[in-house]
Amino acid sequence: MMQELSLECFSNDVVRLDLTPPSQTSPTSLSIDEEESSEAKIRRLISEHPVIIFSRSSCCMSHVMKRLLTTIGVVPTVIELDDHEVSSLPMALEEEFSGGVLPSPAIFIGRECVGGIESLVALHLSGHLVPKLVQVGALWV
Incomplete structure (x- = not known):
């Protein structure tokens, strides 16, 4: 249905x-x-959105991620997951994230797991975030 x-x-x-x-x-x-299973939903959402953040509803760091991206000119899709869906996240994303435990919130840019807030900020400070957003079609310059 x-x-x-x-x-x-x-x-x-x-x-x-x-x-x-x-x-x-x-x-x-x-x-x-x-x-659709939680794992299938997560995979589908990642493939449908150039920039997507998965977060627990109680997490304030997703707001920080969203604020950084909107300042640059990108409006990310933010998905707040229930606890049982959060537990599906690592299973669904084994291939995409090889860094061990998936951070919460987790951001994906162009179907690739960037990681958490620290990884996003590091990408921005290194000057690689904007080109990556342009490459996946999330930002036009």
């Missing part, structure tokens, strides 16, 4: 999901297959 969710972005970095079925599918709709 497929359910369409409408995603609205506001200027103050707030994203609202509208669970009522839209009259037509808009380009910002998210399709969720209720039969």
Whole structure:
């Protein structure tokens, strides 16, 4: 069973999901297959979004990541995971992240796991973040 969710972005970095079925599918709709496993959802979301952050709902570091990226001009997709979904993250991403324990929040740019907040900031300070974002089509300069 497929359910369409409408995603609205506001200027103050707030994203609202509208669970009522839209009259037509808009380009910002998210399709969720209720039969899909957490691991499959995570893999699909990574492949569909050039910049995506996976976080626990209680994590404040995802806000820091999002703020850095929006300052540069990129609006990342942020997925807040439930505890049982967070436990699926390492299994789903074994091949993508070889650094041992997957950080929370974890950011993916162009289907590649960058790591956590420290890795993102290091990438930015080294001058490699903007070219990487341009390369994956998340930023136009």
